[in-house]
Amino acid sequence: MHGAKYYTASMYKAVFRSVLIELFVLFICSDFEGNSIGSLSNSSFITCDELTVLFLRGNRIKLVKENIFSSLRSLAEIDLSNNLITEVPLSSFKELKHLQKLNLSCNPLSLHTDQFETLPHLQSLSLEKIEIPNISTKMFQPMKNLSHIYFKKFRYCSYAPHVRVCTPLTDGISSFENLLANTILRVFVWVIACITCFGNIFVIGMRSFIQSENKTHTMSIKILCCADCLMGVYLFFIGVFDVKYRGQYKKYALIWMESLQCRSLGFLAMLSTEVSVLLLTYLTLEKYLAIVFPFSNIRPGRRQTLMILMTIWLIGFIIAVIPFWNEDFFGNYYGKNGVCFPLYPDQTEESGGKGYSLGIFLGVNLVAFIIIVFSYVSMFCSIQKTALQTSEIRSHIHMDVAVANRFFFIVFSDAVCWIPVFLLKILSLFRVEIPGTVTSWIVIFILPINSALNPILYTLTTSFFKEKLKQLLHRQRRRSIFRNERKSISTSLVWTEDSAVQHSTLKLGFLHKKSLEETVIRTT
Known part of the structure; x- marks a missing residue:
């Protein structure tokens, strides 16, 4: 009995000792965070x-050798984040059949397309702050049980x-649920689309209805309205697909961003933007020549204006169609975000597409903007220095000055937008992280608002339109007064005729009654 009791105590002591050893080994082998480890060998985890x-996070590991974790067949979670x-x-990870969580975040890592094909049981994968230029759906398809994944960019989702x-x-633009993440953006995309479309159509109609002496200028304004109207069409379809x-x-x-519809809408927005910028530059230069060189005879005629337009x-x-020519060079130029506009800065963007985008926005558009600003500064300087004697020339210059002042506000609105x-784009050159919310407001609200304001600035605020509108209202009022006067005269005439008829009838009746009485008297 005594021997049996001794055997049991000895057995418990051995079990307790082995448990302590295992716990000690488990602690030593499991937590190596922040130990400045520079390398790992194949024998590092043999006893674990x-x-x-x-x-192993927060170390200086640069290389993970092949089969380094092959002895850890029971490993369920591994953290290799914040290394080199x-x-x-x-x-x-080929032998890690029970691995469920893998963290590779914050590493200058290059991932292969078939990087995770040996991890079918993985449930959580962290790839934060890792650029994946070769990302594809094939990369994550083998992980059928994957429920949580953490990326650097929303687009990777x-x-x-x-x-x-x-x-x-x-x-900042799209969310996991909606194409337009923000409720305000979802509302304003429809508001701006309606204002832009109907405003520009209204201007085209009024410019066609009200005849102007300067027909070439009117033609240029109509063409500009057509370009701005395309921006409204673009926003309208973005709203439609957001609802869809x-x-x-x-x-x-992914299907939407790679679809022909998305690329077509991006093409439409780019066409509208660039044509609008170039037209504003042309109209500014036209007014610059008219004011700074008033005696020159270099104003284009109707045929020349039509050719320029x-x-x-x-x-x-x-400009808008070039990115379609070589997809290997430009990539999916219009499909980098849910709104299909190539303004969003993306460091993984193909070098061709990135260079082209910078060339358009910081090349063509910035040069056009500088030309517009320089032209208006020169115009106002010329106006202040010019002192003309002839009243006729003065009135002509005064009209050009009024037009120049109106276009100044147009350029000011362009400056606010551009x-x-x-x-x-300049910040993207220096790889500055820009919040997606800022980009979404620029793409949906700030940039298209210029197209929505142009009809008001081009037509509704012009002295010519105001004068013509006053004339139309005056004519309408005169016609209304004339109609009322005619109606009043007709009513008066009818009343006079009716009164005369009634008076004549009464008079005849009285005379007839009197003659009957006289006849009766004579008879009696």
Whole structure:
């Protein structure tokens, strides 16, 4: 009995000792965070075959060798974040059949397309602050059980549509549920679209109805309104597709951004933007020549103006269509975000597309803006220095000055719209992280608002339109007064005739009654 009791105590002591050793080994082998470890060898984890959790974050590991984790067959979670790892061999996690959580965040890592094909049981994958230029749906398809994934960019979430939770939840433009993430943007996209379309159509109609002496200028304004109207059409269809994908955008995000519809809308927006910029530059130069060189005879005629306008549309079309010519060089130029506009800064963008975008926005558009500003400064300086004697010439110059003042406000509105765009592109050159919310407001609200304001600035505020409108209202009032007077006269005439008829009838009746009485008297 005594021997049995001794055997049991000895057994308990051995079990307790082994548990302590295992706990000690587990602690030593599981938590290596922040120990400045520079490298790992294949023998580092041989004695840790029962290890389930391994933390190696915050070290200086540069290389993960092949089969380095092959002895950790029970490993369920591994954290390699915040290291200097540039590449992970495909066989590194091959033997980890029970691995459920993998964290590779904050590493200068290059991922292969088949990087995770040996991890079918993985449930959580963290790839934060890692650029993935070769990202594709094939990269995440083998991980059927993946439920949580963490990326650097929201756009990457569209390549893992089967994952339940993906962060970041939005890029400021779109969210996992909606094409337009913000409720205010969803409302304003319709408001600005309606104002832009109907405002420009109204201007075209009024310019066609009210005849002007300067027909070439009127033709230029109509063409500009057509270009601005395209921006309204673009916003209208963005609103339509936002409604179509409401609540389920994550399922169709990749399909939408790679679709012909998205690319066509991007082409339409780019065409509208560039034609509008070039037309404003032409109209500014035209007024510059008229005011700074009033005695020169270099104003284009109707035929020359028509040729210039056609050339501007051709240049705008070429600028917008070039990214379609070589997709390998430009990439999906118009499909980098949900609104299909190539303004959004993306460091993983193909070099051709990125260079082209910078060339258009910081090249063509910035040069055009500088020309417009310089022209108006020169115009106002010339106006102040000029002292003309002839009243006729003065009245002509006065009309040009009024037009120049009106176009100054147009240029001011362009500056408010375009300066944020220039700043956005300049910051992207220096790889400054820009909040997606800022970009969304520029794309949906600030940039198109110029197209919505142009009808008011071009027609409703002009002295010519005001004068013609006063004349129309005056004519309408005179016609109304004339109609009322005619109606009053007709009513008066009818009343007079009716009164005369009634008076005659009464008089005849009285005479007839009197003659009857006289006849009766004579008879009696």
